[in-house]
Amino acid sequence: xxxxxxQPERVTGEEAERIKRDVLGIANRKKHHDRAFTxxxxxxxxxxxxxxxxxxxxxxxxSQAEQLKKTFxxxxxxxxxxxxxxxxxxxxxxxxxxxxESCRALTGWRQASxxxxxxxxxxxxxxxxxxxxxxxxxxxFKQPAKYPQRKRKHRSRDSATYVRTGFQWVENPxxxxxxxxxxxxxxxxxxxxxxxxxxxxxxxxxxxxxRDRAGRYxxxxxxxxxxxxxxxxxxxxxxxxxxxxxxxxxxxxxxxDDGTKVGHPRLLRKxxxxxxxxxxxxxxxxxxxxxxxxxxxxxGRLYALISDVRRDMLNQLTTRLVRENQVLVVEDLAIMNLLxxxxxxxxxxxxxxxxxxxxxxxxxxxxxxxxxxxWYGRTLVIVDRFFPSTRRCSxxxxxxxxxxxxxxxxxxxxxxxxxxxxVNAARNLREEGMRLYWLVASALPPGRMPPxxxxxxxxxxxxxxx
Ligand SMILES: [Zn+2]
Numbered sequence: 001x002x003x004x005x006x007q008p009e010r011v012t013g014e015e016a017e018r019i020k021r022d023v024l025g026i027a028n029r030k031k032h033h034d035r036a037f038t039x040x041x042x043x044x045x046x047x048x049x050x051x052x053x054x055x056x057x058x059x060x061x062x063s064q065a066e067q068l069k070k071t072f073x074x075x076x077x078x079x080x081x082x083x084x085x086x087x088x089x090x091x092x093x094x095x096x097x098x099x100x101e102s103c104r105a106l107t108g109w110r111q112a113s114x115x116x117x118x119x120x121x122x123x124x125x126x127x128x129x130x131x132x133x134x135x136x137x138x139x140x141f142k143q144p145a146k147y148p149q150r151k152r153k154h155r156s157r158d159s160a161t162y163v164r165t166g167f168q169w170v171e172n173p174x175x176x177x178x179x180x181x182x183x184x185x186x187x188x189x190x191x192x193x194x195x196x197x198x199x200x201x202x203x204x205x206x207x208x209x210x211r212d213r214a215g216r217y218x219x220x221x222x223x224x225x226x227x228x229x230x231x232x233x234x235x236x237x238x239x240x241x242x243x244x245x246x247x248x249x250x251x252x253x254x255x256x257d258d259g260t261k262v263g264h265p266r267l268l269r270k271x272x273x274x275x276x277x278x279x280x281x282x283x284x285x286x287x288x289x290x291x292x293x294x295x296x297x298x299x300g301r302l303y304a305l306i307s308d309v310r311r312d313m314l315n316q317l318t319t320r321l322v323r324e325n326q327v328l329v330v331e332d333l334a335i336m337n338l339l340x341x342x343x344x345x346x347x348x349x350x351x352x353x354x355x356x357x358x359x360x361x362x363x364x365x366x367x368x369x370x371x372x373x374x375w376y377g378r379t380l381v382i383v384d385r386f387f388p389s390t391r392r393c394s395x396x397x398x399x400x401x402x403x404x405x406x407x408x409x410x411x412x413x414x415x416x417x418x419x420x421x422x423v424n425a426a427r428n429l430r431e432e433g434m435r436l437y438w439l440v441a442s443a444l445p446p447g448r449m450p451p452x453x454x455x456x457x458x459x460x461x462x463x464x465x466x
Contacts (some may be wrong), residue, residue, distance in 0.1 A: 004090065005194055005287065008093055009094060009215050010095075010096060011093060011095050012177055013093045016095045016341045018075055018187075019089075020089075020095060020101065020374070021093050022095065023093065024085065024088075024093075024095075024097070024100050024105070024107070024249065025105065025108055026097070026105045027104050027105075027107060027108055036183065042079075043161055047225075048226060049224040049225055050224070050225065050226075050374065050375050051205070051222055051223070051224055051225055052222070052223055052225055052228045052375075053220050053221065053222050053223075054196075054198055054220070054221045054223065055218055055220045055221075056192050056193055056195060056218065056219050056221070057192075057193050057195075057217065057218055058190045058191055058192040058193065058218070058219050059191045059193075059215060059217065060191070060363060061188065061191075062188065062251060064183075065188065066188055067120075067185060067186055068158075068160070068209065068211070068217070069119045070117070070120055070121060070158065071122075071125060071209075072158035072160060072187075072211065074118050074120075074121040074122075074125075074130040075125065075126065075128075075151075075159070075160050076129075076151045076156065076158075077118075077334075078106060078109070078129045078130060079129045079130070079133050079148045079150075079151050080151055080351045081109065081133065082102045082105070082106075082129070082130045082133045083132065083133055083150060085097060085102060085105055085234060086102065086133075086137065087304050088283075090420050098134070099130060099131060099134040100432065102125070102130045102133070102134070103127055103130060106118075106123070106126055106127065106130060107123075110123065110126075120185065120376070121185065122162070122166050122183075122184035122185050124162070124163055124165055124184065125160050125161065125162055125166055127183065128160070128161040128162070128163060128166075129160075129161075132161070133148060134149035134196060140302055153361055154287055154296065155392045157210055157211075157212065157213070158210060158211040159207050159208055159209065159210040159211075160210075161183065161206060161207070161208045161209075162183060162206065162207045162208070162209070163206055164203075164205065164206070165182060165184075165203075166183070166184045166207075167181060167182060167183050167204075168181070168182040168189075169181055169203060169204055171200075171201070171324040175194075176197065176200035176201065177194070177195065177198040177199060177200045177202075178192075178194040178198070180199050181204075181207070181219065182244035183207075183209070183387065190219065190380060193218060198221060198223055199223065199225045201447070202223040202224065202225060203223075204221045204222060204223055205224060205281060206221075206222040206223075207219055207220065207221055207222070208220045211298025211369075212300075212304045213297075213299075213303050213304050214300055214301035214303075214304035214305070215297075215300075215301075215302065216304065220423035222397050225242070227334075227375045227376070229375070229377030230322075230377060232326055232377065233325055234326065238402040239325035240377075241325075241327050242324070242325050242326050242327070242330070242434065243325060243326065243327035243329065243430055243437070244257060244258075244321060244324075244325045244327075244328055245257035245329045245330060245425075245426040245427055245428070245430025245431070245433060246258055246321070246330045246426060246429065247331070247389070247422045247423075247425040247426040247429060248330065248331070248333075248362045248365070249422050250358055250405075251408065252422060253340055253358065253361055253362075253365075254317065254365070255313050255423055255425070255426050256317025256426055257423065257426040257427040259420070259428045261422070264348070264358070264361070265309065265313050268309055268310060268313075270307060271305060271306050271309070272306070274302060275299065275302050275303070278295060278298055278299050278302065279299060280302070281296045282296065282299065282412075294347065304379070307360070310360070310361055310364060311364060314364050314368055315368065316355060317365070317370065318365065318369050321369070321380050322369065322372040322373060322376055323376075325378065326378055326379065327378070327379045327434065327437050328373065328378060328380050328381070329380075329383060329384070329427055329429045329430050329432070329433025329434070330366060330369065330370055330380065330381075330382055330383070330429065331379045331383050331385065331389055331425075332383065332384060332385045332455075332456075333362055333363065333366060333421045333455075335394060353367070356461060370452075370453060373452045373453065374452040374453075377449065378451070379415040379432035379437060379450045379451065379452060379454065380441060380452060380453050380454070381434075381436050381437055381453075381454045381455075382453065382454070382455040383429055383432050383433055384438070384456035384457065387429075387432055387456075388428075389425040389428045389429050389432070389459070390403060390421060390424070390425045390428075391403065392413060392428050393412040393414065393417060393419065393424070394413040394417075394419070394422075394424050394427035394428050394431065395412065395415050395417040396411060396412065396414050396417070397453070398413070398414040398415070400412060400413065400455045403421060404415065406453070407419065407421065408421050408422075409421060410424075411424050436454055436456065436459065437450060437454060439463070440454050440459070440462055440463065443463050
């Protein structure tokens with residue numbers, strides 16, 4: 001019998017059906033088709049509305065905490081089992097297994113006696129876990145993202161997603177925008193702290209429940225609401241949209257083309273130092289010891305604090321940038337990865353850590369800019385990673401020598417301009433971003449607004465669709 005490694009061809013048709021049924025234990029389609037999935041089609045959002053997520057802290061009762069612990073564990077187990085099923089099916093049998101078939105396999109796991117504990121968790125929640133896996137796999141084919149990894153207990157965040165059929169929502173008539181949320185398989189509503197109300201009268205589309213590394217519980221509520229775009233920002237001539245170039249860096253978190261620099265907040269620096277100290281300590285503690293567990297918990301709490309402070313600070317920054325500008329230009333984050341240092345010890349490990357914290361800040365910054373541009377009718381231009389934003393002189397466009405990371409200032413050999421490295425990069429980004437913006441804007445029929453995101457790599461598609 002031939003080794004499957006010698007047969008790279010994909011197996012399809014009846015043979016594939018047979019392998020799925022007899023070898024992989026995925027039940028026949030007809031038998032389970034009707035009851036396993038109904039409310040799962042990702043629904044299109046209502047026209048004229050934007051999706052928005054509101055996040056609240058809640059305090060579970062002991063029995064709710066127990067049930068959530070089971071739910072998180074089951075979600076992780078199903079994710080990993082789904083991943084193993086799909087990878088194994090391909091590697092051993094050259095059969096590709098999709099989302100719907102994973103769901104049928106899940107039905108089988110829930111019925112099997114040794115994994116019957118899965119029945120204590122709502123099936124729609126587990127199906128969402130498979131959907132996240134499916135999304136991660138699809139994304140890994142589209143862009144050079146990593147193929148999904150197994151979720152590990154202490155490394156991945158605890159989370160579970162409830163679609164509309166997985167929770168009950170009763171709005172409080174006295175305090176519109178707040179109400180009672182009861183999760184599937186739970187009898188009592190959650191004790192949610194409504195730090196601000198949801199828009200009155202909305203019905204949440206989806207909920208996700210998380211427990212962070214500091215042991216705090218949060219509920220994120222996805223709603224569809226009407227968000228009014230902001231009035232467009234034009235320069236005084238009335239034609240040129242107001243634009244800003246945003247350079248992301250390590251020395252300053254953000255540098256704008258007008259020379260403004262926004263650093264990492266001092267509080268974060270303090271936390272980072274503390275984090276580095278704790279992590280050095282962790283390496284000295286014995287694996288599996290109680291001391292190590294405690295150290296890990298403290299690190300988790302600190303990470304949670306850092307991400308809270310960072311999110312708040314970035315929210316203020318991105319709101320300001322989006323309010324004041326019509327076009328915002330950033331560089332593709334992939335370019336930053338090119339500069340990444342290999343992990344090391346001592347000083348280099350410290351650099352690696354502040355590096356990874358900065359990475360997270362840039363990711364969060366881009367995420368916020370993206371959705372705020374969409375909400376408020378702005379355009380975010382993401383410039384290609386091959387654009388020489390640092391090396392080009394923003395005065396005469398001569399390409400200079402490549403600069404070491406430590407060189408903060410340089411003089412253009414052609415025109416003699418003295419540049420701050422990051423301000424020069426931001427000015428170049430702004431200029432290149434506006435070139436791309438006009439390329440798209442001039443291809444659109446009059447009166448049509450440019451899209452909320454213009455990305456160099458997707459420019460051809462945008463222009464074709466115009
Ligand atoms: Zn020059």
